[in-house]
Amino acid sequence: DTGVSQNPRHKITKRGQNVTFRCDPISEHNRLYWYRQTLGQGPEFLTYFQNEAQLEKSRLLSDRFSAERPKGSFSTLEIQRTEQGDSAMYLCASSQGVQPQHFGDGTRLSIL
Amino acid sequence: AQSVTQLGSHVSVSEGALVLLRCNYSSSVPPYLFWYVQYPNQGLQLLLKYTTGATLVKGINGFEAEFKKSETSFHLTKPSAHMSDAAEYFCAVSDQVTGGGNKLTFGTGTQLKVEL
Numbered sequence: 001d002t003g004v005s006q007n008p009r010h011k012i013t014k015r016g017q018n019v020t021f022r023c024d025p026i027s028e029h030n031r032l033y034w035y036r037q038t039l040g041q042g043p044e045f046l047t048y049f050q051n052e053a054q055l056e057k058s059r060l061l062s063d064r065f066s067a068e069r070p071k072g073s074f075s076t077l078e079i080q081r082t083e084q085g086d087s088a089m090y091l092c093a094s095s096q097g098v099q100p101q102h103f104g105d106g107t108r109l110s111i112l
Numbered sequence: 113a114q115s116v117t118q119l120g121s122h123v124s125v126s127e128g129a130l131v132l133l134r135c136n137y138s139s140s141v142p143p144y145l146f147w148y149v150q151y152p153n154q155g156l157q158l159l160l161k162y163t164t165g166a167t168l169v170k171g172i173n174g175f176e177a178e179f180k181k182s183e184t185s186f187h188l189t190k191p192s193a194h195m196s197d198a199a200e201y202f203c204a205v206s207d208q209v210t211g212g213g214n215k216l217t218f219g220t221g222t223q224l225k226v227e228l
Contacts, residue, residue, distance in 0.1 A: 004155070033215065042116075042202050042218030043156070056215065091155055098214050100146065103155035 002026070004104035006092050012110045013082055018087045020078045021107045025094030032075050033101060034067055036060065037089040049075060079109075113228045114205045118219035126227050131190040133222045134204030135177075138184065145186040146204040146216065147177055156202065162186065173197070198226045 005024040013019050025032050031050050035043035046065070047057045051072035061067075064083075069075040075084035079086055089108050119134040137143055144163050148156035160171025167179040177188045186203060200223050204216040 006155075031214075035216075040121075040220070041219050042204070043216070045215040045217070048215055093156075095214070100158050100161050101214075101216065103148075103157070105153070105155045108153075 004092055004094050004102050005098030006090075006104035006107050008107060009105065010110070012112065014112050015082055015084060017082055017107065018078065018080045019082060021090055021092075021109075023073070023075045023077070023094075023104060025092070026096075026102055029094035029102070030072070030094045031095045031101075032069055033076070033093040034041065034077050035091040035093065035096075038087075038090055043091055048076075049059055051067070058101050082111050083108075084111050113116075114143070114207060114217045116203050116204055116205050116217055118201075118222050120222055121220065122223045122225065124225040124227060125193045127195055128176075128192050131175075131188070131197065131199050131224065133188040133203075133224065134218060135186045135188065136184050137186060137203070137205045139205055139207060141207045144206045144214070145177075145179060146206075147175070147186075147188050147204045148204060148218075150200045150202065157166045159188070169177065193224050194226075195228075198224055200224070201217035221228045 004038040007022045034046040037043040049069040064080045067077045068093045089106045091106045093103045115138045117136045146161045147159040160169045162179045163168045170176045175190045200221045203219045207216045
């Protein structure tokens with residue numbers, strides 16, 4: 001059990017640029033979740049996958065956001081045309097079925 | 113819709129004193145309840161969970177929580193605080209309805225400070 005891995009840990013970009021984050025879940029976990037956490041707040045659900053299928057998306061996930069999980073393994077979260085309000089910590093979690101979610105250390109996104 | 117309210121965004125205790133962090137939830141279906149801890153620039157670590165069965169749940173690092181359905185509460189306690197307990201604590205709820213993905217709804221967190 002090597003834990004959930006997220007890359008990069010930090011990303012600084014200019015407004016309007018596209019960014020992509022990667023999450024490698026615990027290998028035997030079939031569910032993968034993305035959350036966003038802003039300063040002073042708890043994480044907010046964005047989307048989740050069961051294997052390769054994206055089964056639910058939050059209203060927080062605007063058209064500029066897209067997530068994929070090809071082959072049910074790692075996942076990517078892409079943000080197009082970044083805006084100031086996208087600055088946050090993006091957290092990935094994985095679980096096996098309904099077992100508790102294990103979180104990665106997150107990717108902190110800063111928009112200049 | 114589910115929600116979580118954590119009373120007190122900041123709690124300060126002396127080392128060795130009782131820790132009590134409050135959490136109230138709202139859920140239209142039987143809930144799963146969780147406490148997570150977050151250290152600076154890190155992800156969340158599970159402290160304990162309630163699913164079904166015994167309402168007093170013991171977790172890691174000496175923490176425990178009691179599910180009280182009548183009060184819709186799931187308060188976190190530790191008899192004796194240690195300096196290493198200083199961190200942010202999040203209460204979370206998910207529902208027991210299958211097919212819902214068990215996404216977590218978090219409270220806004222409580223920052224615990226432990227003083228000498």
